[in-house]
Amino acid sequence: MSAIPHGLEHGHDHHHPSGLMRWIQTTNHKDIGTMYLIFSFIMFLSGGVMALTIRAELFQPGLQVVQPEFFNQLTTMHGLVMVFGAIMPAFVGFANWQIPLMIGASDMAFARMNNWSFWLLPPAAILLVGSFFVPGGASAAGWTLYAPLSIQMGMGMDMAIFAIHIMGISSIMGAINIVVTVLNMRAPGMTLMKMPLFCWTWLITAYLLIAVMPVLAGAVTMILTDRHFGTSFFNAAGGGDPVLYQHVFWFFGHPEVYIMILPAFGIVSQVIPTFARKPLFGYASMVYATASIAILSFMVWAHHMFTTGMPATGQLFFMYATMLIAVPTGVKVFNWVATMWRGSMTFEAPMLFSVGFLFVFTMGGFTGLICAIAPIDIQIQDTYYVVAHFHYVLVAGSLFALFSGAYYWLPKWTGHMYDERLGKLHFWCSIIFFNITFFPMHFLGLAGMPRRIPDYNPMFADFNAIATIGAFGFGLSQLIFLFTVIKCVRGGEKAAAKPWDGAEGLEWTVPSPAPYHTFEEPPQVK
Amino acid sequence: MRHTTRASVPLAMAFVANAASAADARYNLQPPVTGVAEQIYGMHSMMLVICLVIFVGVFGVMFWSVFRHRKSKGAVAAHFHENTAVEIAWTVVPVLILLGMAYPATKTVISMKDTSNPDITIKATGYQWMWGYDYIKGEGEGVRFISTLSTPRDQIEGGAAKGANYLLEVDNPVVVPVGKKIRILTTANDVIHAWWVPAFGVKQDAIPGFIRDTWFRAEKEGVYRGNCAELCGKEHGFMPIEVHVVSAAKYAEWVVAQKKRMAAEAQPAAAQASANTAAAG
Numbered sequence: 001m002s003a004i005p006h007g008l009e010h011g012h013d014h015h016h017p018s019g020l021m022r023w024i025q026t027t028n029h030k031d032i033g034t035m036y037l038i039f040s041f042i043m044f045l046s047g048g049v050m051a052l053t054i055r056a057e058l059f060q061p062g063l064q065v066v067q068p069e070f071f072n073q074l075t076t077m078h079g080l081v082m083v084f085g086a087i088m089p090a091f092v093g094f095a096n097w098q099i100p101l102m103i104g105a106s107d108m109a110f111a112r113m114n115n116w117s118f119w120l121l122p123p124a125a126i127l128l129v130g131s132f133f134v135p136g137g138a139s140a141a142g143w144t145l146y147a148p149l150s151i152q153m154g155m156g157m158d159m160a161i162f163a164i165h166i167m168g169i170s171s172i173m174g175a176i177n178i179v180v181t182v183l184n185m186r187a188p189g190m191t192l193m194k195m196p197l198f199c200w201t202w203l204i205t206a207y208l209l210i211a212v213m214p215v216l217a218g219a220v221t222m223i224l225t226d227r228h229f230g231t232s233f234f235n236a237a238g239g240g241d242p243v244l245y246q247h248v249f250w251f252f253g254h255p256e257v258y259i260m261i262l263p264a265f266g267i268v269s270q271v272i273p274t275f276a277r278k279p280l281f282g283y284a285s286m287v288y289a290t291a292s293i294a295i296l297s298f299m300v301w302a303h304h305m306f307t308t309g310m311p312a313t314g315q316l317f318f319m320y321a322t323m324l325i326a327v328p329t330g331v332k333v334f335n336w337v338a339t340m341w342r343g344s345m346t347f348e349a350p351m352l353f354s355v356g357f358l359f360v361f362t363m364g365g366f367t368g369l370i371c372a373i374a375p376i377d378i379q380i381q382d383t384y385y386v387v388a389h390f391h392y393v394l395v396a397g398s399l400f401a402l403f404s405g406a407y408y409w410l411p412k413w414t415g416h417m418y419d420e421r422l423g424k425l426h427f428w429c430s431i432i433f434f435n436i437t438f439f440p441m442h443f444l445g446l447a448g449m450p451r452r453i454p455d456y457n458p459m460f461a462d463f464n465a466i467a468t469i470g471a472f473g474f475g476l477s478q479l480i481f482l483f484t485v486i487k488c489v490r491g492g493e494k495a496a497a498k499p500w501d502g503a504e505g506l507e508w509t510v511p512s513p514a515p516y517h518t519f520e521e522p523p524q525v526k
Numbered sequence: 527m528r529h530t531t532r533a534s535v536p537l538a539m540a541f542v543a544n545a546a547s548a549a550d551a552r553y554n555l556q557p558p559v560t561g562v563a564e565q566i567y568g569m570h571s572m573m574l575v576i577c578l579v580i581f582v583g584v585f586g587v588m589f590w591s592v593f594r595h596r597k598s599k600g601a602v603a604a605h606f607h608e609n610t611a612v613e614i615a616w617t618v619v620p621v622l623i624l625l626g627m628a629y630p631a632t633k634t635v636i637s638m639k640d641t642s643n644p645d646i647t648i649k650a651t652g653y654q655w656m657w658g659y660d661y662i663k664g665e666g667e668g669v670r671f672i673s674t675l676s677t678p679r680d681q682i683e684g685g686a687a688k689g690a691n692y693l694l695e696v697d698n699p700v701v702v703p704v705g706k707k708i709r710i711l712t713t714a715n716d717v718i719h720a721w722w723v724p725a726f727g728v729k730q731d732a733i734p735g736f737i738r739d740t741w742f743r744a745e746k747e748g749v750y751r752g753n754c755a756e757l758c759g760k761e762h763g764f765m766p767i768e769v770h771v772v773s774a775a776k777y778a779e780w781v782v783a784q785k786k787r788m789a790a791e792a793q794p795a796a797a798q799a800s801a802n803t804a805a806a807g
Contacts, residue, residue: 006667014546017726028761055602061688061692062681062683062688063682063683067760068760068761068764069760070764072757072759072762086638096791099712123554124611132628134738140759140760141757142757146717146756146757148716148717148718148720148734149717149718149757149758149759152716152717152759163746173615193707205549236733236735236736237735241736242717242718242734242735243576243731243733243736245689256790276595276603277597277603278603278604278605278607279605279607280607282607282608282613283607283608283610284608285608285613286661307720307729307730307731307755307756308731308738309712309730309731309739309740310637310737311639312635312639315635315639316635319628319631319635320628322626323627323628324624326620326624327617327620327621327624330616330617330620331613331616331617333584334584334616336593337584337587337588338609338612339585339607340588340591340592340595341591341595342591342595342601342603342604342606343591343595343603343604344596344597344602344603345591345592345595345596345597346596346597346598346600347592355588355592358588359588361587362579362581362584362585366577366580366581369573369575369627370570370577371572372571373573373627373631374631374634374635375562375566375631375635375638375727376566376569376570376631378566378638378729379555379563379566379570379727379729380729381729381755382720382722382729382755382756382757383755415620417589430705432779438638443552443553443554446553446554446555447552447553447554447556448556448724448752448753450722450753450754450755450763451762452643452757452762452763453753453762454763455682455693455763455764456691456693456763457691457692457693457694458688458690502603506528
């Protein structure tokens with residue numbers, strides 16, 4: 001590259017393909033970021049339709065809408081699609097758009113690999129969603145794909161396994177790209193401890209991805225060979241152990257939880273200081289807390305398995321380690337509140353979603369602490385309490401942070417201000433319907449309703465009816481977001497280079513919309 | 527800030543007390559009937575109170591800030607961004623609170639795991655989709671039966687009115703004497719199931735090819751119901767667990783009746799038996 005004279009490099013730009021080929025061939029981090037975001041929103045809507053079908057069936061006791069087998073396919077695919085199709089790619093989309101802009105790099109380190117990591121996703125999604133239409137339907141073993149149930153499934157299971165392989169490769173490539181970009185391409189003067197927190201959280205997340213996606217690939221490959229090649233990794237009759245699968249899966253699965261929440265912490269840590277017009281409280285402790293959470297996340301996997309019957313010492317170790325995670329997580333919450341304290345706050349949509357995140361995510365944090373207590377967990381494991389818990393951290397946590405970040409950076413991406421009234425409407429509808437949907441699930445779980453069942457005793461009827469009404473409200477509210485974004489892309493008030501007066505960072509030094517190429521000359525950070 | 531926190535503590539307590547006193551289990555764990563379930567119930571209530579107090583404290587501060595420190599109210603941003611003393615305090619204090627929570631939890635874990643010296647040992651085997659029970663030691667040794675959902679199909683799929691125990695009723699319930707230590711061995715025939723009775727505070731995965739155990743000592747006579755708690759295929763929601771806790775005398779009667787039933791089933795000519803099995807299969 002360095003051999004090409006500067007002028008020629010620019011000339012190249014005028015020939016870059018237009019139309020569909022632009023998107024297929026692009027190596028531009030902004031194009032790729034946009035594609036990730038659009039892809040994840042489509043997957044979010046698909047997973048949402050599955051969720052609403054589930055909730056429709058659960059509206060009343062009795063079987064009305066779907067049969068149990070298809071119900072199990074829906075719960076399985078809802079989980080897989082939301083985790084691997086919606087939340088993870090959405091954060092990678094943010095990373096693609098924002099990390100080069102925030103560290104003053106001209107693009108991601110490996111631009112062609114970046115293209116490839118995105119374009120692996122649509123075939124994976126087609127495999128995954130297409131498995132509904134093959135004989136036997138999609139996998140119905142739950143998103144955790146526990147053996148031996150997953151051994152019993154039809155070919156939909158194999159398609160899900162291949163989809164997970166492909167998405168895993170995509171994630172690993174994306175993660176390597178982010179690590180190399182952050183470590184090597186920061187503008188002169190930007191030391192690691194001056195880096196915006198979003199980049200820090202993504203750097204740590206990327207290491208988690210590199211560490212655990214191969215573990216997941218190993219777990220599902222063992223299922224594949226148990227299914228077709230006569231191995232018995234998880235079959236006791238052949239010397240295997242079904243619980244081994246759970247150990248391997250959750251060794252991936254628990255860091256995965258933090259893969260989905262650490263970048264959310266990063267977004268919130270950018271948004272709150274902006275709208276409080278005050279620097280982030282405890283920047284260094286935020287970095288250390290993120291790193292401690294990441295390290296601890298490798299030592300807590302078996303808290304998903306308290307009911308498998310592990311020995312008391314095992315239960316105690318995993319209980320203590322899990323409780324310990326509350327400490328760095330608490331530090332983060334306190335830091336955000338302290339950032340708001342004595343600020344000069346305004347509440348535009350990004351700030352509303354971040355404050356909403358803080359409030360509702362913390363509830364999910366507390367129920368997580370309650371689930372960490374092994375004896376209580378044995379009572380509520382695999383009940384609706386757990387369903388409530390992880391939707392509080394994944395929807396009110398990851399998803400709300402994604403919305404916060406989307407409204408925050410939309411002016412930079414599109415060059416237009418979004419419609420503030422619609423953004424606020426989206427927030428209030430989302431947070432109200434979210435709580436109507438998921439809060440009653442705590443009561444259902446405590447009272448003894450198991451998860452992953454298509455039908456239930458009438459004593460659970462009222463809370464289920466409320467949850468279903470909330471779910472439909474929540475689903476429809478997301479169309480407000482779609483409409484607001486389309487409206488913003490098509491026009492609107494012109495956005496200044498720095499549309500938020502409290503914002504800081506290199507991304508606000510380039511015009512809005514950010515030009516196709518930015519920071520060809522690295523900026524100086526003092 | 528201090529004022530908000532202090533006012534909120536009794537409020538939170540009152541709320542929890544109210545919720546707990548609502549005798550039916552609609553908002554809380556089912557009423558416990560074993561020592562372990564009692565401990566779990568108490569621990570959950572304690573944690574709920576602690577979490578609520580912290581929650582109200584932290585978000586009292588946040589909402590105070592949200593309402594007071596607004597630009598529209600002329601708030602001017604301060605510039606502080608660190609305070610070592612405060613940061614150490616809010617790292618150390620949570621650790622102490624966690625230690626307080628871990629202590630009772632540790633005691634309960636240890637007592638839950640103590641399956642020694644049972645009065646009666648029952649093996650529960652998970653099948654797709656029913657439970658098999660073998661009384662393998664203690665009074666009733668040798669009793670064995672299969673327990674399946676007894677809710678009629680037309681209540682599930684048709685419009686028939688649903689009974690009070692819809693999906694939580696079986697043809698052959700487990701019967702155990704009150705006040706005796708019952709050890710449950712779990713295993714499974716096909717995939718992983720889980721044997722769960724909320725009122726006993728017992729949930730144990732049933733893993734094919736392996737045997738795990740758990741125990742309970744029910745202190746109150748009655749009928750207690752639970753479900754399979756591990757996704758096990760399409761009828762996962764339709765393989766409940768029903769346990770009748772009865773007096774020692776009633777239990778002895780039940781054992782005699784069961785033995786008679788099994789003897790009667792074993793009696794008929796072999797040909798008759800195999801014909802029956804074929805018809806049932």
